[in-house]
Amino acid sequence: MPEQNPIIELKDVHVTFKTRTGSLFNPNKVHAVAGVDMSVVSGQTLGIVGESGCGKSTTANVMCGLQLPTAGSVFFKGEEVTKRSAAQRRRIGRVVSVVFQDPATALNARMVVKEQLIDPLRVHKVGTKGDREARVRDLISMVGLPDSVMDALPGQLSGGQRQRVAIARALAIKPDAIIADEPTSALDVSVRAQILNLLADLKAELGLGMVFISHDIQTVRYISDRIAVMNAGKVVEEGPASDVLANPQHSYTKTLLGAAPSLLHPAS
Numbered sequence: 001m002p003e004q005n006p007i008i009e010l011k012d013v014h015v016t017f018k019t020r021t022g023s024l025f026n027p028n029k030v031h032a033v034a035g036v037d038m039s040v041v042s043g044q045t046l047g048i049v050g051e052s053g054c055g056k057s058t059t060a061n062v063m064c065g066l067q068l069p070t071a072g073s074v075f076f077k078g079e080e081v082t083k084r085s086a087a088q089r090r091r092i093g094r095v096v097s098v099v100f101q102d103p104a105t106a107l108n109a110r111m112v113v114k115e116q117l118i119d120p121l122r123v124h125k126v127g128t129k130g131d132r133e134a135r136v137r138d139l140i141s142m143v144g145l146p147d148s149v150m151d152a153l154p155g156q157l158s159g160g161q162r163q164r165v166a167i168a169r170a171l172a173i174k175p176d177a178i179i180a181d182e183p184t185s186a187l188d189v190s191v192r193a194q195i196l197n198l199l200a201d202l203k204a205e206l207g208l209g210m211v212f213i214s215h216d217i218q219t220v221r222y223i224s225d226r227i228a229v230m231n232a233g234k235v236v237e238e239g240p241a242s243d244v245l246a247n248p249q250h251s252y253t254k255t256l257l258g259a260a261p262s263l264l265h266p267a268s
């Protein structure tokens, strides 16, 4: 059987930002992403892990078309988008949705849940009014929320419920891939595992490609099929999660694992 095109593919992607200060070696410029190759395929979660400032969010923004690379190529389902117009990129970029860290800012505080979910369907002219209402009910149930939340404002929901609504919103237009950028960091520890499990279930049920970004290797290990370790804008190690975790090759990965001793090196 021929190999399927990845949903998203980055080839030698660089992103530099002009800044007032820059870095020690590069005044007035930050090389946020420095030659990254990555691919996202159906039914797999790629975990991206690294310390704050290593370029994870910038990579995510390139993956969903929010950020144009300074150099390199981006492909959505085999189609290179890097040189397309903004309108064409948006059209092609509809294959990818994003879930951000803080659902409180991702959602409109003055719009009830039902309207938040209908909104992307209306924008993308999906179905009739009746189709959209049916789709909203499906989405609410897919993310494990009761129908009663439909008429609630985000402020009336818990943090975990709000993140479920944000996930439902991301799923509304039936994307091929979801990019979740630190989706549990703003949540109470008690609900983090529930959101991770929900993302894992949705990936499996819908055959989504998923990118899960976190500075916390313990969270990434829980959900990822493959792991890419980033340091200073580069991928220093990438492979099946079990290999990267059990047999890290790069000293930076070893440091990250060493800084998270609870599972690898139990105290007793």
Ligand SMILES: Nc1ncnc2c1ncn2[C@@H]1O[C@H](COP(=O)(O)OP(=O)(O)OP(=O)(O)O)[C@@H](O)[C@H]1O
Residues within 6 Å of the ligand: 017, 018, 019, 030, 031, 032, 050, 051, 052, 053, 054, 055, 056, 057, 058, 059, 215
């Ligand atoms: N719009 C921007 N303008 C200037 N510099 C930026 C911009 N966005 C990111 N950077 C810089 O690029 C580098 C990578 O940032 P990025 O947010 O991608 O890292 P990160 O690993 O996601 O970090 P965090 O977990 O803190 O969000 C950092 O040095 C950051 O300060």
